[in-house]
Amino acid sequence: MELRGLILSLQEMNVAKPDDLERFVMEDGLTELLDGIYRYGVQIINLDMFHADTTEKLGLVLGLHHLQPEECLLLVATDKTLSIKGGMKLAAVGFVNPTLPRQRLAGVKMVVEGFEEVDFYFLERAYQREHGIPWTVIETERCFLREMVVGDLDELYQLYQGKNITRYMEGLYEEREKEEEYTKAYIRDMYGFYGYGMWIAVDKHSGRAIGRAGLNHREIHGKPSLELGYLVGEEFQNQGFATELCEGILQFAREGTEFEEINCLIEKENVISIHLAEKLGFQWQEEWGGQGKNMQRYTKKLHF
Secondary structure, eight states: OOOOEEEEOTGGGOOOOTTOSSSOOOOHHHHHHHHHGGGGTOEEEEHHHHTOOSHHHHHHHHHHTTOOGGGEEEEEOSHHHHHTTTTSOOEEEEEOOTTSOSOOOTTOSEEESOSTTOOHHHHHHHHHHHTTOOOEEEEOSSEEEEOOOGGGHHHHHHHTTSTTTTSSSOOOOSSHHHHHHHHHHHIIIIIHHHSOSEEEEEETTTOOEEEEEEEEEEEETTEEEEEEEEEEOGGGTTSSHHHHHHHHHHHHHHHHOOOSEEEEEEETTOHHHHHHHHHTTOEEEEEEOOTTSOEEEEEEESOO
16 A cells, blocks of 8 residues: 545645734645645645535545545544544544644544644655554665564564574564564554664565664663664674664664664673674763663764
């Protein structure tokens, strides 16, 4: 599935105040969004033109445009317009229009207060989140990192069979059902709330999963902290993949989070990971007694 239609009421997007000389005003960011979205093959459907104020009328309008509900995203600012979604599998993004107070927009997972930072890719990700489609978050020279899905577990179990893989990290649940439950909760809570986490690393050439890498949350000295983590399957080690993936993740952490620093927590005996951390510019800070182990804490500033 892919996003092919953007549905909205332009009148509902009107932010003109009673004392404005112009009766209709749209935010500049929304104007730019609508002007540029066509290049991505997305049709814009203005509900006002069709007086589409019921689920049945919306279905007819989509039919006229040769679109299915699951191919569209509804940009909505009122509960009334949201209600015409009915039982359709239609993704939605809410807009908090200051001229339309007391709107609940119940059930909408993403809500924006303005459109300066909203572009096609933002809408695409909102659409993907609604339909459970994993985000591709980072692309490197040879790989891309995307969100995990339950279907990845077969490859993950194979990767974790390497004899040294779990020497310095926890393995997967032996019971497949428990791992599936954990994965579903992780996708819902970590990706859904923070927009990042531990991702699947996929080789572009072969399409195979070569490991997992990304960002964890960790409480250190009573404060929420960001931790870099990675695992590369034994078959793919000593080929520079870990460095390549971690460099991409560090760039994401700088641009996509508000943390000032990032941590690596490494067992003293794990000299390979210590070497990689130092190569990436991390500096030793202290011994840290978390996870029931005596870990070495390395940190790196994200912003200067």
